[in-house]
Amino acid sequence: MCLIAEAIAPFSALPLVEADALGDLELELERTVPTAERRQQRLWVWGPGASNFDAHAVFDSSLGDVSCLESIPGGALYRLQWDAAQNTLLTALTDLDITLLECVGTNESWELRLRAPSHTSLSDLRTRCEAHDISLEFDRITSVEEESAPLGTRLTDDQREALVLALERGYFDDHRRTSLDELGRELNISRQAVSGRLRRAYRTLAEQVHEETVQSERRNRDVDY
Known part of the structure; x- marks a missing residue:
C-alpha cells in the first residue's frame, strides 16, 4: 500500500x-x-x-x-x-x-x-x-x-487542532497576539511543524473553496442555459 x-x-x-x-x-x-x-x-x-x-x-x-x-x-x-x-x-x-x-x-x-x-x-x-x-x-x-478522499475530509486532526488554537490565541488578529513559537510550545512541536500544519491546512481549505466555486459556476451556467 x-x-x-x-x-x-x-x-x-x-x-x-x-x-x-x-x-x-x-x-x-x-x-x-x-x-x-x-x-x-x-x-x-x-x-x-x-x-x-x-x-x-x-x-x-x-x-x-x-x-x-x-x-x-x-x-x-x-x-x-x-x-x-x-x-x-x-x-x-x-x-x-x-x-x-x-x-x-x-x-x-x-x-x-x-x-x-x-x-x-x-x-x-x-x-x-x-x-x-x-x-x-x-x-x-x-x-x-x-489522500484522494473528498477535500472536506482531508483536514487532519493535527491541522484542525493547530488552526483552532491559532484562532483562539489571536494568531490571525490584525495585531497578532501570539507567535509560531508560542503555538509550538502549546502543541509540543517545533515552530516549523506548526508553520507546516497551518500551510497545508490553508492549502486544503483553499482547494475546497476553489472546488466549490467551480461547481457553483457550473450550476449557474446550467441554469442560464
Missing part, C-alpha cells in the same frame, strides 16, 4: 543557497517528468526580488550553472545544474524508492510531500537522515486512498 507523507526537514538538508540570502523569499522545486538523463532542476523563487535572486545569493558548491529562465510578477523560474547524488536526503529517497512530490523551502526548513511504498521505507528514511544529523519530522502519513 502506497503512502503519502508530509514532513519537515531543516534547510541544511537541501542547502541550495545560503539561508541568509533568502529573507522572506520562498523556494519551490518544480515537479518534472524526466525525459532524458540530465542533471538539471527547475527552481521557483517566490517573493520580492525573486527576479534578481541569483545576483546576490551564494549557491551551494554542488551546483553548476544557475540561470534565470523566466520572470513573472512575484516570482522567477531558475534552471540549476546539479548532482543530486551528492545530497544525503535525495540519495536516501532514491535508494528507498520514495518519490518527492513537493518540496517548498524557507530560510528555516523544507516542507516535503512524499510518496512511499511502506511505513518501513519511511522509518528507514528517518534512520538514514538521523545518521547524518538531519532531523526529519513527519507531520502527516496517509494512504493514497485516503
Whole structure:
C-alpha cells in the first residue's frame, strides 16, 4: 500500500543557497517528468526580488550553472545544474524508492510531500537522515486512498487542532497576539511543524473553496442555459 507523507526537514538538508540570502523569499522545486538523463532542476523563487535572486545569493558548491529562465510578477523560474547524488536526503529517497512530490523551502526548513511504498521505507528514511544529523519530522502519513478522499475530509486532526488554537490565541488578529513559537510550545512541536500544519491546512481549505466555486459556476451556467 502506497503512502503519502508530509514532513519537515531543516534547510541544511537541501542547502541550495545560503539561508541568509533568502529573507522572506520562498523556494519551490518544480515537479518534472524526466525525459532524458540530465542533471538539471527547475527552481521557483517566490517573493520580492525573486527576479534578481541569483545576483546576490551564494549557491551551494554542488551546483553548476544557475540561470534565470523566466520572470513573472512575484516570482522567477531558475534552471540549476546539479548532482543530486551528492545530497544525503535525495540519495536516501532514491535508494528507498520514495518519490518527492513537493518540496517548498524557507530560510528555516523544507516542507516535503512524499510518496512511499511502506511505513518501513519511511522509518528507514528517518534512520538514514538521523545518521547524518538531519532531523526529519513527519507531520502527516496517509494512504493514497485516503489522500484522494473528498477535500472536506482531508483536514487532519493535527491541522484542525493547530488552526483552532491559532484562532483562539489571536494568531490571525490584525495585531497578532501570539507567535509560531508560542503555538509550538502549546502543541509540543517545533515552530516549523506548526508553520507546516497551518500551510497545508490553508492549502486544503483553499482547494475546497476553489472546488466549490467551480461547481457553483457550473450550476449557474446550467441554469442560464
